[in-house]
Amino acid sequence: MPAPGLSAVHVHPxxxxxxxxxxxxxxxxxxxxxxxxxxxxxxxxxxxTQRQRPRLALVSAEPVPGxxxxxAAPGSAALTVEVPEPRETVRVRLHRSxxxxxxxxxxxxxxxxxxxxxxxxxxxxxxxxRRRFIDPAYARPxxxxxxxxxxPLLLTSTASLDALNALVAAGDRADEGPLPMDxxxxxxxxxxxxxxxxxxxxRLAIGEVAFRVARPSARCVVTTTDQRTxxxxxxxxxxxxxxxxxxxxxxxxxxxxxxxxxxxxVGDPLRILA
Numbered sequence: 001m002p003a004p005g006l007s008a009v010h011v012h013p014x015x016x017x018x019x020x021x022x023x024x025x026x027x028x029x030x031x032x033x034x035x036x037x038x039x040x041x042x043x044x045x046x047x048x049t050q051r052q053r054p055r056l057a058l059v060s061a062e063p064v065p066g067x068x069x070x071x072a073a074p075g076s077a078a079l080t081v082e083v084p085e086p087r088e089t090v091r092v093r094l095h096r097s098x099x100x101x102x103x104x105x106x107x108x109x110x111x112x113x114x115x116x117x118x119x120x121x122x123x124x125x126x127x128x129x130r131r132r133f134i135d136p137a138y139a140r141p142x143x144x145x146x147x148x149x150x151x152p153l154l155l156t157s158t159a160s161l162d163a164l165n166a167l168v169a170a171g172d173r174a175d176e177g178p179l180p181m182d183x184x185x186x187x188x189x190x191x192x193x194x195x196x197x198x199x200x201x202x203r204l205a206i207g208e209v210a211f212r213v214a215r216p217s218a219r220c221v222v223t224t225t226d227q228r229t230x231x232x233x234x235x236x237x238x239x240x241x242x243x244x245x246x247x248x249x250x251x252x253x254x255x256x257x258x259x260x261x262x263x264x265x266v267g268d269p270l271r272i273l274a
Contacts, residue, residue: 001192004270006206007158008181008189013069014061014122015039015147016049018227019182024265027209027258030128030144031152032187034063037128038081038104039147040112040120045092048120050222054230055116067124071108073115081108084124092123095149099131138214143257151214151255155198156186163195164252167239176235182227183236184219184253190270198254207268211256218249 010019015036026033038061040048050056061069067083081104089100101123103109108122125131125147133139134150145152161181168177181189188206203212219240224232240250 004190004192004272006188006264006266006268006270007191008186009264009266010185010187010189011035011063012061012185013038013063014059014071015047016053016056016222018057018060019185020060020062024263025187026263027153027261028128029152029258029261030131031146031148032264034067035187036147037067037125038069039094039101039123039125041092041123042121043119045090047092047094050225051220053116053118054225054232057225057227057230059112059115071111076111076115079107079111081105081122083126086126089126090123094147096134097131099125102126138255139257152258153187153211153256154185154217154253155188155190155211155256156181156184156253157193157195157198158189158191159193159195160198160252164236164239164244167243168235171235171239171242173233173235173238176233179236180227183223183225184217185222186253188256188264192270201254201272201274203259203273204256205271205273206264208260208262209264210259210273212259214255214257216246216249216251217253217255219252223252 009022009025011022011032011034012019013034042048059073061071063069069081071079084102084104089102092101104122112120128146129144131145133145165178201213223236237250244251
């Protein structure tokens with residue numbers, strides 16, 4: 001077995017859109033540089049994700065210098081969206097969080113509205129240090145997070161995905177497998193470990209950056225969405241419910257909090273510290 005290491009890094013410039021693979025990424029206190037600094041909200045200011053709109057999986061957001069993004073989607077002309085100038089913020093809701101953000105230009109709202117067939121607004125988190133963790137039981141005082149659901153980074157393991165896919169293949173919905181890693185929308189993917197070894201990790205280092213494990217990642221309906229077609233099935237939740245249920249949650253992967261900052265690079269070694 002090869003030595004444990006970092007095999008992939010992904011950022012999601014706009015929350016719930018397609019992942020963007022990178023060879024390296026800066027680790028900031030609130031997550032990877034450029035990860036989940038934008039999101040969509042409805043007319044009431046509540047976050048819109050693939051939970052409600054699975055077609056968001058078909059939209060890509062390529063980061064550009066300065067923090068902007070180039071949006072692309074089937075049947076739509078590409079649109080470049082620049083980071084909005086500092087101005088009056090608006091209050092929005094991200095699950096249990098209330099936070100202040102800045103709205104993008106009107107053409108971005110219209111672009112997404114035309115694609116989704118409903119009115120939405122694109123907003124930007126101009127100051128990520130303003131947002132704190134959803135559940136302070138897993139954070140130290142003052143620790144920030146971007147527009148991720150609750151934690152700065154999500155880690156998954158290729159060995160655990162292989163083990164999960166073996167369970168799917170042995171089940172009654174084998175036709176839905178094997179599942180690709182993008183169903184789980186990780187920031188970092190590690191290889192060279194034993195299946196489910198991450199269940200026992202508490203602190204780890206990837207290259208020059210140290211992390212602590214906040215908690216296992218509880219999985220939702222987004223994992224049943226094919227990220228290439230936006231069609232939904234029953235897996236992996238069906239199999240996770242049988243084999244990976246704990247405290248009422250279906251678990252796959254780990255939520256991480258950076259203890260240090262630095263740069264992650266594909267190929268970096270993985271070290272388990274505790």
